[in-house]
Amino acid sequence: MILALAIAAGLSGTAKEACAPLIPSDLAAALSKAYPQYRLPRGDDQDQYNVRAQLERGGTGCLGVAEGDFDGDGRRDVALLLARKDGRRTRFVVALRGDPGWRLELIETSIEAIENQYVDVVAPGAYESGFYGEYGAPAANERKKIRSSTEGVETGTLESTASYYFRVNGQWVWLWISD
C-alpha cells in the first residue's frame, strides 16, 4: 500500500519535484555557487519507465540524487548529477557533509545528457570488474578490484552501463560493472 502510494505520488504532476527534498537548501546554494552553469537534478529528467522501475525498487523517484556515507565519517553525504543549463553535459558531484557546510568533490563531467544518466548507492564490500583492460588502457583512477568499508555510488547510462565509485583513502576510484 505504501509502495503503491509512493508510485502514484512519484508519477503525478509532482514527479518533477522528487529531487528537491533530497537536496538540503544550504547544499543547493553551495552547488549553484560552485557550478553556476549547471542546475540541480529534477525528478522528470529521466523517462517515466526508468523512474517507475526505481520507485518499484523502493527508490525516491529521483535518479539524479543518491544519499549515503561515502567517506565513512558517520554523516550522510549526497551524490548528485547536475545538468548543464545551456547544453548536453552532466556533472557528477559528491557533496560530503562537513561540520559546518559541505565539501564538494567533482568526480566527472560527461558529454552525455542527464536524461540518460543515473546515480544510486552501492553497499560497502569487495568488487571486481570483468571489463578491466578489455577496451584498451585503463582510465584514470580505474581499478580492477576495489574493497571499500564505506558506501559507494553507482552511476552510468540507463539500461546500458554501470560503474561503481568509492572514496578510498581520500581518493575516488572506480570500476566497470557492466556495459
Ligand SMILES: [Ca+2]
Ligand atoms: Ca559522510
